[in-house]
Amino acid sequence: MNNLINLARHIPSPDAGLTVAYTPVRLPMEGRTPLELRITAPAVGESLPIILLSHGFVCGDADDPNFTTRGPEWHADAFHDGPGADALVTLHGVGHGLGGIAGLDARETETEEPDVLEATKRLTLAWLQTTLAVDGHAWSETCAALRGEAGALATVSPRTSGSVVR
Numbered sequence: 001m002n003n004l005i006n007l008a009r010h011i012p013s014p015d016a017g018l019t020v021a022y023t024p025v026r027l028p029m030e031g032r033t034p035l036e037l038r039i040t041a042p043a044v045g046e047s048l049p050i051i052l053l054s055h056g057f058v059c060g061d062a063d064d065p066n067f068t069t070r071g072p073e074w075h076a077d078a079f080h081d082g083p084g085a086d087a088l089v090t091l092h093g094v095g096h097g098l099g100g101i102a103g104l105d106a107r108e109t110e111t112e113e114p115d116v117l118e119a120t121k122r123l124t125l126a127w128l129q130t131t132l133a134v135d136g137h138a139w140s141e142t143c144a145a146l147r148g149e150a151g152a153l154a155t156v157s158p159r160t161s162g163s164v165v166r
Contacts, residue, residue: 008118010150011124012141018043057085058120060094062111077158089123089158091116119153 021040061073068074072095079088091098095110096121129135143156150158 005115005118007027007150007153008115010137010148011119011122011145011153013122014129014135016139045107057087058089058091058092058098058123060096062093062097063095065096086159088159090157091154092119092152116153119150123154157166 019040019063020043023039025039035097037141053137057076057079059072061072063072063075065072076088076090079085091109094113094116097110098117123142126135129138146154146156
């Protein structure tokens with residue numbers, strides 16, 4: 001494992017497996033540019049699902065957009081105003097790139113934080129494992145790790161009572 005990853009080691013993670021990806025998948029949006037997604041799925045297995053994710057939300061606490069005076073909390077509006085996401089994950093010390101490189105062909109980054117980037121990967125995998133009924137405890141174990149030794153990396157704020165919070 002990368003020697004720069006320290007705190008994220010405390011977040012449980014499954015072993016890596018071979019995947020296939022299809023991109024771009026374009027979903028029409030009335031009055032807007034189509035939403036472009038990348039679908040990645042395991043390369044082996046039976047009854048593999050095709051999933052569009054909509055129940056989690058992630059932002060960086062240092063993502064300070066120049067087009068609003070509200071600051072980083074502006075990015076969490078979709079969580080607070082919308083009914084879809086079950087939890088808000090706030091990654092600490094990173095901006096819009098969440099500690100990684102902005103894109104496949106990009107060479108720049110706002111900040112290089114491999115520990116936070118690894119935590120993002122592990123959080124995503126844990127959420128998927130629980131949502132897809134692969135491991136019913138993966139998400140709760142990951143949240144427990146963030147309340148313990150990995151707490152400096154991120155905070156998970158669950159939605160209260162399944163209702164829209166404002």
